[in-house]
Amino acid sequence: MTSTDFVRQAREWLAQDPDPRTRAELEDVLARGDDAELAARFAAKLEFGTAGLRGELGAGPNRMNRITVMRAAAGLARVLGPGRHVVIGFDARHNSDVFAADTAAVLTGAGLRASVMGGRWPTPVLAFAVRHLGADAGVMVTASHNPPRDNGYKVYWADGGQIVPPIDGEISAAIDAVGRVDELPLGDDWVTLKYQDIVEPYLDAVTALPLGDARELSIAYTPLHGVGGEVLTNAMVKAGFPAPVTAPAQAEPDPDFPTVAFPNPEEPGAMDLALDLAVQTGADIVLANDPDADRCAVGVPLSGDGAGGGGYRMLTGDEVGGLLAEYVLAHTTGDRLVATSIVSSTLLGRIAEEYGARHAETLTGFKWIMKAGPGLVFGYEEALGYSVGSDSGLPVYDKDGIGAALTVAAMAAQAKREGRTLADLLDDQARRHGLHATAQLSVRVDDLSLITRAMARLRAEPPVTLAGRAVESADDLSAGVAGLPPTDGLRYRLAGQARVVVRPSGTEPKLKCYLEVVVPVGAEDEGGVTAARARAVQDLDAIKKDLAETLGL
Numbered sequence: 001m002t003s004t005d006f007v008r009q010a011r012e013w014l015a016q017d018p019d020p021r022t023r024a025e026l027e028d029v030l031a032r033g034d035d036a037e038l039a040a041r042f043a044a045k046l047e048f049g050t051a052g053l054r055g056e057l058g059a060g061p062n063r064m065n066r067i068t069v070m071r072a073a074a075g076l077a078r079v080l081g082p083g084r085h086v087v088i089g090f091d092a093r094h095n096s097d098v099f100a101a102d103t104a105a106v107l108t109g110a111g112l113r114a115s116v117m118g119g120r121w122p123t124p125v126l127a128f129a130v131r132h133l134g135a136d137a138g139v140m141v142t143a144s145h146n147p148p149r150d151n152g153y154k155v156y157w158a159d160g161g162q163i164v165p166p167i168d169g170e171i172s173a174a175i176d177a178v179g180r181v182d183e184l185p186l187g188d189d190w191v192t193l194k195y196q197d198i199v200e201p202y203l204d205a206v207t208a209l210p211l212g213d214a215r216e217l218s219i220a221y222t223p224l225h226g227v228g229g230e231v232l233t234n235a236m237v238k239a240g241f242p243a244p245v246t247a248p249a250q251a252e253p254d255p256d257f258p259t260v261a262f263p264n265p266e267e268p269g270a271m272d273l274a275l276d277l278a279v280q281t282g283a284d285i286v287l288a289n290d291p292d293a294d295r296c297a298v299g300v301p302l303s304g305d306g307a308g309g310g311g312y313r314m315l316t317g318d319e320v321g322g323l324l325a326e327y328v329l330a331h332t333t334g335d336r337l338v339a340t341s342i343v344s345s346t347l348l349g350r351i352a353e354e355y356g357a358r359h360a361e362t363l364t365g366f367k368w369i370m371k372a373g374p375g376l377v378f379g380y381e382e383a384l385g386y387s388v389g390s391d392s393g394l395p396v397y398d399k400d401g402i403g404a405a406l407t408v409a410a411m412a413a414q415a416k417r418e419g420r421t422l423a424d425l426l427d428d429q430a431r432r433h434g435l436h437a438t439a440q441l442s443v444r445v446d447d448l449s450l451i452t453r454a455m456a457r458l459r460a461e462p463p464v465t466l467a468g469r470a471v472e473s474a475d476d477l478s479a480g481v482a483g484l485p486p487t488d489g490l491r492y493r494l495a496g497q498a499r500v501v502v503r504p505s506g507t508e509p510k511l512k513c514y515l516e517v518v519v520p521v522g523a524e525d526e527g528g529v530t531a532a533r534a535r536a537v538q539d540l541d542a543i544k545k546d547l548a549e550t551l552g553l
């Protein structure tokens with residue numbers, strides 16, 4: 001396409017854009033004759049990725065804006081049809097409330113029913129609401145943990161899980177068939193859901209999870225400037241825990257996330273304030289939610305006696321996933337399924353076997369984990385996402401940072417009562433199954449083509465060894481392996497039970513490499529778990545270093 005085509009498209013865009021800010025921005029791009037900027041906005045469009053539509057705010061189909069959102073809502077309306085009921089939630093990001101109202105206006109204008117959250121509540125509240133209200137679909141306006149300039153649109157179906165193929169494709173096709181947004185009929189008769197209509201029932205559901213009866217625990221917490229604070233605190237108090245001490249500078253929702261480079265507990269530095277707070281208050285554990293509170297990060301004291309004076313370390317999502325899996329399996333009965341993604345730890349399979357439960361692996365993304373099969377009582381992924389269930393099933397068919405935080409607190413309080421810590425429970429698991437240690441190498445790029453080229457290079461010249469370990473097998477996930485749908489990714493199995501998966505992120509301009517090593521735990525007089533941990537760190541670092549060189553990014 002030529003720059004003249006993009007100029008024409010930009011003018012058509014301007015003629016229907018209801019937002020004066022994006023109009024002014026696009027007028028400026030046109031006035032400057034910035035062809036590269038026009039192409040970045042008009043040469044592609046946002047597509048449903050790992051977690052719905054997600055992208056930078058701004059004018060054009062490849063950006064999040066009122067037109068993109070109204071078109072998405074119109075597409076959704078066409079697939080669902082008149083009379084159907086959609087629940088809509090939104091976080092505290094720039095324009096999230098406007099996008100939620102636009103969605104409700106388009107849906108009701110098309111003859112559907114819409115219920116809109118009356119406050120900026122967590123994503124799991126929306127996921128819960130879809131099932132609780134018996135709605136046909138849900139929309140959550142959020143870009144989760146992305147930088148402040150981004151926003152996004154998660155779509156849920158009647159089962160309360162995020163959409164997967166073929167429904168996402170049907171909605172995309174319906175979006176493509178939408179004409180001008182200024183010709184869409186708009187309604188204004190939607191229902192506003194109050195706290196007691198939906199957050200209260202959500203709290204009833206998550207506090208009904210098996211949480212034991214130990215409650216003595218001091219928690220340092222941060223919602224990372226997102227929407228988790230109020231609901232998490234209320235959930236903890238309702239369950240009988242002391243209210244967590246929250247990092248004051250990050251307690252209230254703020255779309256600019258001023259104290260962190262990236263509002264993602266996985267990113268370096270994001271947990272600093274919460275970790276400082278834990279040291280000051282001598283907390284037993286550190287908890288964090290990502291800004292839409294569907295993720296949960298956990299930190300534990302470094303010193304063996306559980307006192308915080310020696311500082312804290314953040315657990316990996318796989319460590320928390322392993323602990324939660326065992327907790328859920330110990331508190332449920334019957335034929336149970338636990339699931340994780342292919343980029344997460346293989347330890348889950350071992351734990352499942354120990355408890356006589358079934359185990360499944362899915363593609364990355366909670367939308368897939370929730371579709372793992374019947375009898376699912378627990379799902380998790382390394383990216384700090386967990387859905388915790390009980391004998392009566394899962395309260396939320398998506399990851400739930402609040403339900404996970406409650407369960408982690410219950411586990412930590414029970415351990416504390418027994419004079420132990422979560423770190424001790426991790427050591428127990430390592431002794432039984434070998435130390436399964438995971439790490440991530442993630443490279444952020446400005447130019448997405450660097451990722452495409454790196455993947456192509458790996459396919460053309462697969463590594464033969466990594467950190468001195470032979471690559472025993474290489475799977476190209478784009479061919480669809482082990483019955484999984486095809487996806488862009490490569491999986492290497494290395495000598496000595498190590499594994500590496502490389503894939504482009506579906507939510508951010510990043511290439512992600514997921515590493516796992518399994519280190520046998522020797523006798524205590526040979527150093528036991530401590531020695532195995534030291535060895536795992538060395539092994540993971542060595543693989544990371546070699547991989548970084550191989551990628552050349």
Ligand SMILES: O=P([O-])(O)O[C@H]1O[C@H](COP(=O)(O)O)[C@@H](O)[C@H](O)[C@H]1O
Binds near residue numbers: 367381383385
């Ligand atoms: O943003 P969230 O918290 O919803 O999290 C989303 O993105 C994560 C990272 O995905 P990717 O590796 O493709 O960037 C996924 O693991 C997760 O399932 C998805 O819901």
Ligand SMILES: [Mg+2]
Binds near residue numbers: 144290292294295
């Ligand atoms: Mg999130």
